[in-house]
Amino acid sequence: MGGSGNLKRITVDTTFGRRASCARVRRSNFSEKQFMAIDWSRLGFQYVNTRCHIRYTWRDGEWGDEVMEESPYLPMHIAATSLHYGQAAFEGLKAFACEDGAVRLFRAEDHGRRFATTARRVLMPEVPTELFVDAIRKVVKANEDYVPPYGTNGALYIRPLLIGSGPRIGVQPAEEFTFLVYVTPVGDYYPSGLSPVSALVVDGHDRAAPQGVGNVKVAGNYAAGMMASRIAAAQGYPINLFLDPREHRYVEEFGTSNFIAITGDGRYVTPAAESILRSVTNDTLMTLAEEDDMPVERRQVAWEELPGFSEIGACGTAVIITPVNRIVRGDEVVEAGPREGVGPVLQRLYDRVRGIQKGEIEDRWGWLTAV
Numbered sequence: 476m477g478g479s480g481n482l483k484r485i486t487v488d489t490t491f492g493r494r495a496s497c498a499r500v501r502r503s504n505f506s507e508k509q510f511m512a513i514d515w516s517r518l519g520f521q522y523v524n525t526r527c528h529i530r531y532t533w534r535d536g537e538w539g540d541e542v543m544e545e546s547p548y549l550p551m552h553i554a555a556t557s558l559h560y561g562q563a564a565f566e567g568l569k570a571f572a573c574e575d576g577a578v579r580l581f582r583a584e585d586h587g588r589r590f591a592t593t594a595r596r597v598l599m600p601e602v603p604t605e606l607f608v609d610a611i612r613k614v615v616k617a618n619e620d621y622v623p624p625y626g627t628n629g630a631l632y633i634r635p636l637l638i639g640s641g642p643r644i645g646v647q648p649a650e651e652f653t654f655l656v657y658v659t660p661v662g663d664y665y666p667s668g669l670s671p672v673s674a675l676v677v678d679g680h681d682r683a684a685p686q687g688v689g690n691v692k693v694a695g696n697y698a699a700g701m702m703a704s705r706i707a708a709a710q711g712y713p714i715n716l717f718l719d720p721r722e723h724r725y726v727e728e729f730g731t732s733n734f735i736a737i738t739g740d741g742r743y744v745t746p747a748a749e750s751i752l753r754s755v756t757n758d759t760l761m762t763l764a765e766e767d768d769m770p771v772e773r774r775q776v777a778w779e780e781l782p783g784f785s786e787i788g789a790c791g792t793a794v795i796i797t798p799v800n801r802i803v804r805g806d807e808v809v810e811a812g813p814r815e816g817v818g819p820v821l822q823r824l825y826d827r828v829r830g831i832q833k834g835e836i837e838d839r840w841g842w843l844t845a846v
């Protein structure tokens with residue numbers, strides 16, 4: 476593929492009928508060589524460079540025009556509030572190639588609403604939901620050939636980011652903000668079926684404070700959780716479970732996913748607490764569980780209750796459901812579900828979500844948005 480041909484195509488793709496001045500395309504010497512090398516069956520969950528990202532700047536009280544930018548680098552003021560004071564929010568959602576050939580976003584508006592909630596909590600200007608979805612549609616469209624094809628079970632992962640990009644020395648909100656969305660193709664996490672993991676409770680580490688920012692997707696939450704996740708990984712546990720930060724008696728959530736459990740009599744249970752991030756995936760699963768006439772309980776879940784569950788899982792956008800068949804805390808070990816594979820209820824819920832995302836099951840909830 477010739478370089479100049481690609482650049483020309485970007486200019487055409489990204490204006491989408493708008494005034495040409497609205498969609499400036501910044502060129503760089505990033506070529507599509509990487510795209511040529513993508514083997515869909517070998518994609519994991521790592522950053523793969525794509526053609527471009529979309530970017531907006533907030534100044535003087537309003538969002539400016541979009542810029543499609545080829546370079547994955549962001550020039551920024553060295554005193555930007557995001558760099559020093561963590562004034563930064565992000566989201567993670569996916570676009571799927573569906574059975575009918577169309578590319579669709581999954582629950583984009585819901586992610587947009589959570590993004591706005593996060594922005595408000597750390598004094599950043601909200602990105603209106605319409606702008607959020609519009610930006611995503613444009614950047615996905617511009618990178619449509621990076622969407623893993625139907626049948627590969629991969630997806631285009633979408634990462635909206637909002638940061639204080641203006642300078643401040645004192646701890647105050649910035650006066651300039653940058654909103655950008657980049658995309659990167661990701662593979663099927665479970666090419667040979669859902670497989671369970673063991674989780675560790677790392678005592679002495681909390682993800683969030685009781686009245687802090689655990690309920691929103693502020694970037695610093697993830698820095699705060701890295702140490703616990705590193706400790707768990709070093710002991711052979713792929714994920715770690717956080718208990719409530721006040722008493723350490725109740726289950727909260729895993730490092731980057733919500734806790735869900737199924738009782739022996741078929742109830743769907745998930746913890747409710749002020750410092751848990753409200754997972755869009757969990758909301759999807761609760762909706763589907765209720766449709767299956769399963770009682771859904773969002774409530775406090777005491778650590779002592781865990782041995783009573785017949786299936787436990789971690790849920791989130793990245794993998795939908797990871798079965799968790801063993802949870803360790805000190806010398807206590809809780810086991811749930813089958814040793815191999817996944818329990819029947821979580822498997823059924825997982826299959827329903829995948830079916831809807833791929834357009835194989837009718838979307839009766841309006842969760843999909845065409846690109």
Ligand SMILES: Cc1ncc(COP(=O)(O)O)c(C=O)c1O
Nearest residue numbers: 731732733752754755756791792
């Ligand atoms: C802390 C935390 N909990 C839960 C989730 C799952 O949320 P969602 O289903 O919206 O991806 C995520 C991922 O975004 C997360 O980072």
